[in-house]
Amino acid sequence: MRVVQGPGGPLPAIPDDLTIPQFMLDVGHLNRPRLGKNRPWMIEEATGREVGEEELRSRTDSLANALKTRWNIGDEDVVCVYSPNHVDFPVMVWAVHRLGAVISTANPSYNHNELVHQLKTTDAKLIFVHFTCLAIVEAAARTVGLMLDSIVLVDRPPNGKSSYMTVQELVTKGLSIPISYTERKLKSGEGKTKIAFLNFSSGTTGLPKAVMVPHYAQIANIIQCVVYAEGDPKPWEDKPFRPGRIIYAGLPFYHVYGLAFIMHFGFFLGMPLVVSQKFVFTDMLKSIERYRITTLPCVPPMAVLLVKHPDVKKYDLSTIQSVMIGAAPVSPELQAAVANVFPKARVGQAFGMTESFAVVTLPRHDQRVGTLGSAGVLIPGVAARVVRPDGTDCAPDEPGQFLVKVPSLALGYLNNEQANKETFVDGWLNTGDEVIVNDQAELFVIDRIKELLKVRGFQVAPAELEGFILDHPDVSDVCVVSLLDDFNGDLPLAFVVPTASAKERMSKDPAEGEKIKAAIVKYVADGKISYKQLTGGVEFIDVIPRNPSGKLLRRFLRDKARSAHLKTKGVKAKL
Structure with a gap:
C-alpha cells in the first residue's frame, strides 16, 4: 500500500475533552502564540x-x-x-x-x-x-x-x-x-463524538447532505495548520501565517473555508479578520488599501477578477503577502496570472472539504509561486492514498481516486447510511476527486471523477480546457461541459462569458459573436491535442453558475446544453 504522509510534525496532543469555545477562549495551548489582550480579533469592513x-x-x-x-x-x-x-x-x-x-x-x-x-x-x-x-x-x-x-x-x-x-x-x-x-x-474522548456543526456538503447531485462535525475535528485542524505554519523556515517577518497578519474575511463563514480556516485558525494564530458582510470586488480592493491587508484567501471567481478586472490597477495592493486559492482548483495559467498581479506575494492553492473539516493541503513553504497546477502539499497529520478503480494503489505520477485519513475527519452524514458507506470507508475519506500525489506530498487535482469527459476513449479534464480558454483575451469566465455523441462519446462544449470589450464589439456588429466563437474554437485547436478540441462548440452566457464556495455548477450547464441539443436533433429529424 502506497501511503503518502504530510511532512512535518509529529502533531502535539490534541485535546479531546474541550468544546471549540473552550479551546478558543478559555484554555492555553503550547502551539498558540502569546497575544496581546488589546489587539483586535475582528475589524468590521464597513465601519472600521x-x-x-x-x-x-x-x-x-x-x-x-x-x-x-x-x-x-x-x-x-x-x-x-x-x-x-x-x-x-x-x-x-x-x-x-x-x-x-x-x-x-x-x-x-x-x-x-x-x-x-x-x-x-x-x-x-x-x-x-x-x-x-x-x-x-x-x-x-x-x-x-x-x-x-x-x-x-x-x-x-x-x-x-x-x-x-x-x-x-x-x-x-x-x-x-x-x-x-x-x-x-466534555469527558475524556467525548470531543471526538460530540457534534459541533451540521454543515451541508456542496455536492451538485441530489439534495445536500448534513455533515456531522465533532468539536475535536475543528480543534485538530487548527493544530495541524499551526504546526504547518510553524514549520515555515522563512524569517518571522516574511511568514504568511503569523500573529499580526491581517486576513480579508470576505469568504462566507457559513462555508467550511470561511468557518473552519479563516475564522477559527485566523483567531487562534492572532491574525485579525477584516469582516466583509457582503463581498463586492471593488470594496475588497479598497479594504486591502485601507486596512493594509496582508493575507487574501480566494476562491476561483475572485482569482479571475484579480486577473481580468480593470479596477485592480487603481489601488495599492502592495501589502498583500499571501494569496491562497481554495474551494476549487484553478488552472496553471490562472495561478501564474494571479502571481503576476502580486509579484512579491506567495501565491498558491489549497485543498479541503467539509468532510475533512477542513484543510488537507496548504501552499508549499519553499516557493513564492506554488508548483503550477498543484493544490499544495499535505499538511502534518494527513495520510493520503491514490487508488485505481479496482482499489489497488497508483504509482507516484499515476492519476487515481484521492483517499485521505485525517484527525479532523467528520463523523459522517446525518441519517444517510448509503452515502456514509460510499464516502467513509475504514477510516479513509473517499473524496471523489481524480488526483496525482507525488513523492513530495504535493497534490494535483485533475477533476471530479464524475465530471471527467471521455472523448473517443481518451480522458479529458474540463478544468484543463477551462484554464486554457480563460487566457483568451475575449473570455472573462468559462465552463466546459459535454454533449453526447454515439461515435465520439463526449463532445466538449464551452460556455463562455465574453469580456466587456467583446460584448461592446458584438453590440456594434451582430456578426462579431460568431467570429469570436470561431476564434475561441481555433485557439483551442491550435493549442491542444486533437481529442481535446471544442467539437461541441462555444455558447455565450451572461454568468457561469457557481455554488457559494466557487465550484462550478457544471451539471446545471451540462443538462441545459444536452436538453437543447436533443431538441435541435429532434427538429432536424422531423425535417
Whole structure:
C-alpha cells in the first residue's frame, strides 16, 4: 500500500475533552502564540469598528445565558445561522456551543425549499437570521412548523421596526440577569463524538447532505495548520501565517473555508479578520488599501477578477503577502496570472472539504509561486492514498481516486447510511476527486471523477480546457461541459462569458459573436491535442453558475446544453 504522509510534525496532543469555545477562549495551548489582550480579533469592513477578545468572550457568555433563559437551548438542540458574514458570527456559534447545542450554518441565498430542507434535516429549534433574509425564514418556519418567536435577528433593519429580538438585545438581556446555565463539560474522548456543526456538503447531485462535525475535528485542524505554519523556515517577518497578519474575511463563514480556516485558525494564530458582510470586488480592493491587508484567501471567481478586472490597477495592493486559492482548483495559467498581479506575494492553492473539516493541503513553504497546477502539499497529520478503480494503489505520477485519513475527519452524514458507506470507508475519506500525489506530498487535482469527459476513449479534464480558454483575451469566465455523441462519446462544449470589450464589439456588429466563437474554437485547436478540441462548440452566457464556495455548477450547464441539443436533433429529424 502506497501511503503518502504530510511532512512535518509529529502533531502535539490534541485535546479531546474541550468544546471549540473552550479551546478558543478559555484554555492555553503550547502551539498558540502569546497575544496581546488589546489587539483586535475582528475589524468590521464597513465601519472600521474593532472587536477584541474580551468583548467576544463577554458577548458569547451573555448570549448563551439569554438563549438558555428564553428558549432553554441545551444539549443536542440544533440552532441554524442563516446570515452573511457579521462580527457577531463567532458569538452566535460559540454561545450555542457553550450550551452543548449544535450549529448548522445555512447559505443566506438559499431559497424557500432549500432552507426548508436544511431545517427539516437538522430539526432546528432556533434560527439566527439577517434582516435581509427574514421573509424567506418566516415562510420556511411556517412550512416546518417552527414558531415565529424562534427567530432572532442578527441586526435590526435600518428602519428599526421589527417584532423580533436581536442578538444585541439578547446580549444585553443575558448580561443583566443571573447566570442560568451550566456550561457543557466534555469527558475524556467525548470531543471526538460530540457534534459541533451540521454543515451541508456542496455536492451538485441530489439534495445536500448534513455533515456531522465533532468539536475535536475543528480543534485538530487548527493544530495541524499551526504546526504547518510553524514549520515555515522563512524569517518571522516574511511568514504568511503569523500573529499580526491581517486576513480579508470576505469568504462566507457559513462555508467550511470561511468557518473552519479563516475564522477559527485566523483567531487562534492572532491574525485579525477584516469582516466583509457582503463581498463586492471593488470594496475588497479598497479594504486591502485601507486596512493594509496582508493575507487574501480566494476562491476561483475572485482569482479571475484579480486577473481580468480593470479596477485592480487603481489601488495599492502592495501589502498583500499571501494569496491562497481554495474551494476549487484553478488552472496553471490562472495561478501564474494571479502571481503576476502580486509579484512579491506567495501565491498558491489549497485543498479541503467539509468532510475533512477542513484543510488537507496548504501552499508549499519553499516557493513564492506554488508548483503550477498543484493544490499544495499535505499538511502534518494527513495520510493520503491514490487508488485505481479496482482499489489497488497508483504509482507516484499515476492519476487515481484521492483517499485521505485525517484527525479532523467528520463523523459522517446525518441519517444517510448509503452515502456514509460510499464516502467513509475504514477510516479513509473517499473524496471523489481524480488526483496525482507525488513523492513530495504535493497534490494535483485533475477533476471530479464524475465530471471527467471521455472523448473517443481518451480522458479529458474540463478544468484543463477551462484554464486554457480563460487566457483568451475575449473570455472573462468559462465552463466546459459535454454533449453526447454515439461515435465520439463526449463532445466538449464551452460556455463562455465574453469580456466587456467583446460584448461592446458584438453590440456594434451582430456578426462579431460568431467570429469570436470561431476564434475561441481555433485557439483551442491550435493549442491542444486533437481529442481535446471544442467539437461541441462555444455558447455565450451572461454568468457561469457557481455554488457559494466557487465550484462550478457544471451539471446545471451540462443538462441545459444536452436538453437543447436533443431538441435541435429532434427538429432536424422531423425535417
